[in-house]
Amino acid sequence: MKLCVLMGSPRKDGNTAALITPFLEECASLDMDEQMIWLYDRQINPCLGCKACQDCLNGLGCIQKDGFEDVFCAMADCDVIVLATPIYSFFCTAPMKALMDRAIYAGVKNYGREKGPKLLEGKRVVTIATCGYSPEKGAGLWEEGVKRWCRHGKLEYLGILCRRDRGGEESFMNEEREQAARDFARALRMTLQLEEL
Numbered sequence: 001m002k003l004c005v006l007m008g009s010p011r012k013d014g015n016t017a018a019l020i021t022p023f024l025e026e027c028a029s030l031d032m033d034e035q036m037i038w039l040y041d042r043q044i045n046p047c048l049g050c051k052a053c054q055d056c057l058n059g060l061g062c063i064q065k066d067g068f069e070d071v072f073c074a075m076a077d078c079d080v081i082v083l084a085t086p087i088y089s090f091f092c093t094a095p096m097k098a099l100m101d102r103a104i105y106a107g108v109k110n111y112g113r114e115k116g117p118k119l120l121e122g123k124r125v126v127t128i129a130t131c132g133y134s135p136e137k138g139a140g141l142w143e144e145g146v147k148r149w150c151r152h153g154k155l156e157y158l159g160i161l162c163r164r165d166r167g168g169e170e171s172f173m174n175e176e177r178e179q180a181a182r183d184f185a186r187a188l189r190m191t192l193q194l195e196e197l
């Protein structure tokens with residue numbers, strides 16, 4: 001079982017990285033392999049909306065030659081996509097948004113001369129988010145967006161782990177969060193096992 005972790009935080013030692021660490025440790029102990037991609041280290045330009053990709057039915061067909069194709073290949077080559085992001089302006093960070101735009105457009109061939117495949121169909125998706133408001137207020141729009149993104153591309157949305165950053169008031173990680181991240185990994189493993197039956 002292979003996870004592709006798309007990390008949208010710019011901060012390598014930030015809150016999102018801290019929350020995902022016990023999740024990944026637990027995944028490793030459950031025999032799930034992981035590839036972590038730091039999106040701020042890649043060059044993923046925003047979608048230009050040119051629609052050239054729509055008339056390429058046997059591949060991505062994106063005219064921009066940057067870091068996108070490598071990341072898309074990692075998404076296509078895994079069982080579970082993990083969208084990890086701090087909430088910025090009530091959604092994900094900019095590189096994650098650019099990736100999602102291009103993956104859902106080049107990956108769903110609905111708008112060309114002929115309809116074609118959905119290249120990420122069947123991939124499972126979870127999201128791990130951190131935000132300043134309560135999870136419902138801070139990450140509610142993000143979760144809804146991810147659900148609709150999945151529905152559009154025929155991916156399978158499996159859930160969110162989200163915790164709040166109270167700024168300097170208290171340290172971000174604590175026992176409850178560590179355990180919640182481990183439990184999230186276990187629940188994911190269990191869901192995948194049940195689906196395999």
Ligand SMILES: Cc1cc2nc3c(=O)[nH]c(=O)nc-3n(C[C@H](O)[C@H](O)[C@H](O)COP(=O)(O)O)c2cc1C
Nearest residue numbers: 009014015016086087088089090130131132133138
């Ligand atoms: C530019 C910026 C925009 C943010 N926008 C929001 C927001 O709209 N809603 C929210 O709940 N938190 C927001 N936050 C708070 C972050 O989501 C929160 O501090 C997060 O834990 C940071 O994660 P990181 O340490 O991985 O970068 C914002 C933070 C920054 C820096």
